[in-house]
Structure formats: structure tokens, C-alpha cells
Amino acid sequence: MRTWATIAVLASSWLIFGVICSEPIAATSGIAQNATPFPTPTSLKKIIVSNAEFGLKRVDSKGNVTIFRTTRVPLQQGNAYGWRIKLKDYQGEVKWREVLHLPKPPETWGTDNGEDFSISADGTTSVTRRTQSAPDGVIRNFWTIAPGDPLGKYRIDVYIDDRLIGTFDFEVIAVK
Secondary structure, three states: OHHHHHHHHHHHHHHHHOOOOOOOOOOOOOOHHHOOOOOOOHHHOOOOEEEEEEEEEEEOOOOOEEEEEOOEEEOOOOOEEEEEEEEOOOOOEEEEEEEEEOOOOOOOOOOOOOOEEEEOOOOOEEEEEEEEEOOOOEEEEEEEOOOOOOOEEEEEEEEEOOEEEEEEEEEEEOOO
16 A cells, blocks of 8 residues: 555656656757767677688788698797788777687787786686777687697687687697
8 A cells, every 4th residue: 555655756746847758858859969979889780700810911012911831830930820800890909819729738828918817727718808909890800829829629719799700610730
């Protein structure tokens, strides 16, 4: 009984003080015309992968980066391997996460620019998180072979938000 009495008192006070109106309020009449668009978060943009590639990073004399597509990476210090993903009709910043799985722990782990980077307790998996400007819709990441990196089968999973957008299986092989 008290609940109904409370509802009746509140409803009548709203009517008396004009909280409930007989006509709808046009809240967008003057505001929408002068609204400044805010950047749309990655999670609200439609993500379509138009191209995904993995391989060895090659840099020519002009500084242009190409990827030599392969699933076999020679265990040679200084070799850089990685991925590049093109997002269809996408511009702006992209928040992505990369999970790198190794067959066993390397002697050392490291990154070049102090990014958001973590390593699993067993030392075989790393997680890199990055926000990257992608005016052309392209995101990428590369790793460099270092002393102590293990031979064997590797895998890289790339996510935007919690959506898997790319998986790259490859093998680090001994140099002959």
C-alpha cells in the first residue's frame, strides 16, 4: 500500500511542477545544428578485413616496406617478420591486440617502444596492445629475430576489440 501511495504522490508532484508535459520537448532543435562530431570508437565502426598478409619484412633503399610472403622464417638474427592487415573503408585510430604464441620460451623478451606488453607465466605467449593511426586503413606489427629465439611453430592472433581479425601460423626454421 505504501508503494502505491508513493507513486501517486510523486506523479502528482511531477504534474504540478511541470516535469511531465503534455507536449514533447524538442531537445534537438538548436543543438544538433551546431554539434561537433566526435571520433567514433573502434568498437562502433564496422570492421571488414580486405587483405591480411604475413611474412618477412623487406625495406628498399627508399624506405618502402614490403612483405615477402612466407610461412617459414629463417632463425637469423636481424630478420624481421610480421603481419599487415588492410581494413576496408576504414580511417582513423585502431585499438588492436596481438597475441604471439611461441613453441617454448625465448631467452629474452623485449619491445622497442615501451608499449603495453605482457608475457604469460610460462613465458611462451606475449600480448601487445596498441592504438595505431590508420589513415589508409592499414595496421601492422613486426618482430625481429634475436639470440635465444626458439625454433618451431609459432602463431600470431590479431584482435580488434574482442573480435579475432587475423591468425598467422608460421615456423621459425634453422638456417642452412
